[in-house]
Amino acid sequence: MAKVILITGASAGIGREMALQFARRGDHVIATARRLDRLETLAQEAASLAGKIIPVEADVLNPADLQKAVDAADAQFGRLDIVIANAGLGQRGAIVDSAWEDVEAVLRINVEGALHTIRAAVPLLRKSGGGHIVMISSVLSLATGPYCAVYSAAKATINALARGLRVELRADHIWVTNVLLGQTHSEFAQVRRGQAGRVASKLPTMSAEYAASQIVRATDQRRRTITLRLIDRLIMWMGIFVPWISDRVLERFYKPH
Numbered sequence: 001m002a003k004v005i006l007i008t009g010a011s012a013g014i015g016r017e018m019a020l021q022f023a024r025r026g027d028h029v030i031a032t033a034r035r036l037d038r039l040e041t042l043a044q045e046a047a048s049l050a051g052k053i054i055p056v057e058a059d060v061l062n063p064a065d066l067q068k069a070v071d072a073a074d075a076q077f078g079r080l081d082i083v084i085a086n087a088g089l090g091q092r093g094a095i096v097d098s099a100w101e102d103v104e105a106v107l108r109i110n111v112e113g114a115l116h117t118i119r120a121a122v123p124l125l126r127k128s129g130g131g132h133i134v135m136i137s138s139v140l141s142l143a144t145g146p147y148c149a150v151y152s153a154a155k156a157t158i159n160a161l162a163r164g165l166r167v168e169l170r171a172d173h174i175w176v177t178n179v180l181l182g183q184t185h186s187e188f189a190q191v192r193r194g195q196a197g198r199v200a201s202k203l204p205t206m207s208a209e210y211a212a213s214q215i216v217r218a219t220d221q222r223r224r225t226i227t228l229r230l231i232d233r234l235i236m237w238m239g240i241f242v243p244w245i246s247d248r249v250l251e252r253f254y255k256p257h
Helices: 013-024 036-045 063-077 100-127 149-168 208-218 230-241 243-254
Strands: 004-007 028-033 053-057 082-085 131-138 174-181 225-227
Touching: 004 013, 004 063, 013 028, 013 036, 013 053, 013 208, 028 036, 028 063, 036 053, 053 063, 063 100, 082 100, 100 131, 100 149, 100 174, 131 149, 131 208, 149 174, 174 208, 174 230, 208 225, 225 230, 230 243
Parallel strands: 004 028, 004 082, 028 053, 082 131, 131 174, 174 225
Antiparallel strands: none
8 A cells, every 4th residue: 555655855855855766666745845846846757656746835943834744644645654854954163153043043953843743743643543753863963073063963862852752652653763864965065054065075975866765665664773874884883982083083074164
């Protein structure tokens, strides 16, 4: 049976690729983002695919927008099976010297946006008999470095939320998977607050298509946490077990020029 998926941040990058990959396999997607024109283009691109993509303009900082997206899933399909809290924003700069509006935007979009998404979606997941929540975190949540600490802190909060939700929603048959992403080739680096652009140019970058395929595959499994590449696991382990080395390495990558 076709599944119904809600994806935030679906107008570009990994979110867009996930929407297309779900539709190709016959699932139906409620695709949300602030840029409705891009979502409508995405829906047109998927018109010949087995599944539908329903565009819904939504800002993850507005709970009413997220409720509108959930209501669209209920009205169109009468259920919701998977929620992917994908919308996110990066930031590069010193904690003390960065513009406060950049710091606030990163914390709100990554944390508050995920919370609004989940709080809106869980009632329909419960009504549907259960489902799957996918949280999008980062290897930097466990390998925190200087000049990326605000973003790392936001994603560390996602780790904590995923762990708590997994226990709180177990009785509702709702599973929670936390994805620790590494460096991906997408618009993410270009729209990062502070100093934009790719940071670790010597590290391999995975494509948005590859990252999306691995996340889509993970929705068919009950995995607590997934890390997509060996290099990302190494970065994560370095941050946990040899943090003094991790700090020096990441300082070279993230220090603004």
